Amino acid sequence: xxxxxxxxxxxxxxxxxxxxxxxxxxxxxxxxxxxxxxxxxxxxxxxxxxxxxxxxxxxxxxxxxxxxxxxxxxxxxxxxxxxxxxxxxxxxxxxxxxxxxxxxxxxxxxxxxxxxxxxxxxxxxxxxxxxxxxxxxxxxxxxxxxxxxxxxxxxxxxxxxxxxxxxxxxxxxxxxxxxxxxxxxxxxxxxxxxxxxxxxxxxxxxxxxxxxxxxxxxxxxxxxxxxxxxxxxxxxxxxxxxxxxxxxxxxxxxxxxxxxxxxxxxxxxxxxxxxxxxxxxxxxxxxxxxxxxxxxxxx
Amino acid sequence: xxxxxxxxxxxxxxxxxxxxxxxxxxxxxxxxxxxxxxxxxxxxxxxxxxxxxxxxxxxxxxxxxxxxxxxxxxxxxxxxxxxxxxxxxxxxxxxxxxxxxxxxxxxxxxxxxxxxxxxxxxxxxxxxxxxxxxxxxxxxxxxxxxxxxxxxxxxxxxxxxxxxxxxxxxxxxxxxxxxxxxxxxxxxxxxxx
Numbered sequence: 001x002x003x004x005x006x007x008x009x010x011x012x013x014x015x016x017x018x019x020x021x022x023x024x025x026x027x028x029x030x031x032x033x034x035x036x037x038x039x040x041x042x043x044x045x046x047x048x049x050x051x052x053x054x055x056x057x058x059x060x061x062x063x064x065x066x067x068x069x070x071x072x073x074x075x076x077x078x079x080x081x082x083x084x085x086x087x088x089x090x091x092x093x094x095x096x097x098x099x100x101x102x103x104x105x106x107x108x109x110x111x112x113x114x115x116x117x118x119x120x121x122x123x124x125x126x127x128x129x130x131x132x133x134x135x136x137x138x139x140x141x142x143x144x145x146x147x148x149x150x151x152x153x154x155x156x157x158x159x160x161x162x163x164x165x166x167x168x169x170x171x172x173x174x175x176x177x178x179x180x181x182x183x184x185x186x187x188x189x190x191x192x193x194x195x196x197x198x199x200x201x202x203x204x205x206x207x208x209x210x211x212x213x214x215x216x217x218x219x220x221x222x223x224x225x226x227x228x229x230x231x232x233x234x235x236x237x238x239x240x241x242x243x244x245x246x247x248x249x250x251x252x253x254x255x256x257x258x259x260x261x262x263x264x265x266x267x268x269x270x271x272x273x274x275x276x277x278x279x280x281x282x283x284x285x286x287x288x289x290x291x292x293x294x295x296x297x298x299x
Numbered sequence: 300x301x302x303x304x305x306x307x308x309x310x311x312x313x314x315x316x317x318x319x320x321x322x323x324x325x326x327x328x329x330x331x332x333x334x335x336x337x338x339x340x341x342x343x344x345x346x347x348x349x350x351x352x353x354x355x356x357x358x359x360x361x362x363x364x365x366x367x368x369x370x371x372x373x374x375x376x377x378x379x380x381x382x383x384x385x386x387x388x389x390x391x392x393x394x395x396x397x398x399x400x401x402x403x404x405x406x407x408x409x410x411x412x413x414x415x416x417x418x419x420x421x422x423x424x425x426x427x428x429x430x431x432x433x434x435x436x437x438x439x440x441x442x443x444x445x446x447x448x449x450x451x452x453x454x455x456x457x458x459x460x461x462x463x464x465x466x467x468x469x470x471x472x473x474x475x476x477x478x479x480x481x482x483x484x485x486x487x488x489x490x491x492x
Contacts, residue, residue, distance in 0.1 A: 042459065045427075063431075205388040214358060
């Protein structure tokens with residue numbers, strides 16, 4: 001199929017290095033929808049907005065700018081699949097474009113490695129591209145489905161750094177959004193809403209590393225709310241949230257003695273399943289929590 | 300801007316009132332926090348919407364409203380040495396709900412930047428720096444994952460710095476420009492020996 005839309009695919013860390021199925025699924029599913037994701041060679045960590053932003057915002061700007069320049073050199077806009085990366089890559093791009101003083105500081109640093117930030121590209125989350133009717137849209141997603149995820153109740157975890165802070169972004173309400181639920185419904189599944197669905201997963205801001213019990217307690221509250229509506233799985237747009245919900249459930253069992261066995265899938269993995277990719281092709285066996293009960297229901 | 304009768308004088312008098320500042324407060328702190336965070340932190344009127352929106356508040360003594368007050372009054376030491384400073388998950392719920400548009404999350408980030416200048420920082424933050432300095436990734440690849448990637452028909456390493464290590468010296472130059480690696484190594488060594 002012809003690909004009219006090409007993007008530099010910024011991978012980040014957790015997707016390629018912990019959940020490679022979501023990297024593979026993104027490339028293959030997007031291609032079927034007319035979006036070609038090209039490798040962004042030499043990209044690094046975005047860098048982690050919680051860790052780097054807390055230490056020194058200037059380092060965070062400069063490091064993110066290096067990744068942006070790699071895409072500028074390709075002459076392609078960036079597409080990515082992680083909210084944390086979105087915070088770094090999108091936000092630093094946005095700040096550098098409108099703040100000349102900051103751009104000067106960053107270019108002073110980048111001169112050391114013969115690079116210059118020019119502000120020639122834009123940054124998108126793959127989910128917003130898929131939702132955008134000008135690029136793809138719900139109908140095209142629906143048309144690409146060969147294995148509808150019928151009978152599965154799926155809860156959506158939006159995560160924080162894609163849509164918040166609302167006034168700097170362009171996604172509208174952050175109190176009660178519904179666009180990802182629409183994307184889940186397009187796959188034939190039944191989206192279910194739950195109490196306090198916009199709450200954080202608990203991993204961000206360096207808290208997962210600083211105080212794991214505190215961090216998991218936040219996750220646990222979300223899991224309780226999701227279990228209450230009898231969801232068969234939870235879907236996310238962020239590999240870090242995914243790690244927190246997926247591997248986090250194992251840690252929650254160890255530390256709090258509660259077990260949920262709730263499958264956690266990135267939206268790209270769901271899309272892959274709905275387009276007929278096998279669980280093996282998505283490396284779902286790498287997930288900490290088995291996706292089997294969910295797969296039995298939908299496949 | 301419309302002038303409110305008597306208001307400018309009242310504000311000036313209030314700012315001159317030394318009862319707002321004591322020996323342990325530093326008015327410069329308010330200004331520095333405002334500058335780094337690019338917010339109007341001094342305008343906080345303590346409504347508490349931030350703490351009420353905070354996922355960390357119900358399970359700890361972390362109160363973001365308290366940090367906002369410290370920013371307004373210049374309680375520098377109290378703010379920067381409080382271990383609760385590191386319990387913000389940066390979820391930005393408070394920022395989206397703040398009726399004065401102050402972005403309390405960014406105020407916290409500014410305070411963390413200032414704390415780091417005094418070597419106050421949890422070690423896990425520095426370990427991320429060390430990992431990126433060596434590999435380009437905060438969460439680097441491992442053997443289990445390499446095997447899985449090959450099974451998927453992908454290269455064992457992603458097309459990032461993992462496959463193109465020639466980009467790592469550039470990353471190191473950026474981090475060294477800010478002396479971040481040297482500081483991270485020094486602090487980790489002091490803490491862990």
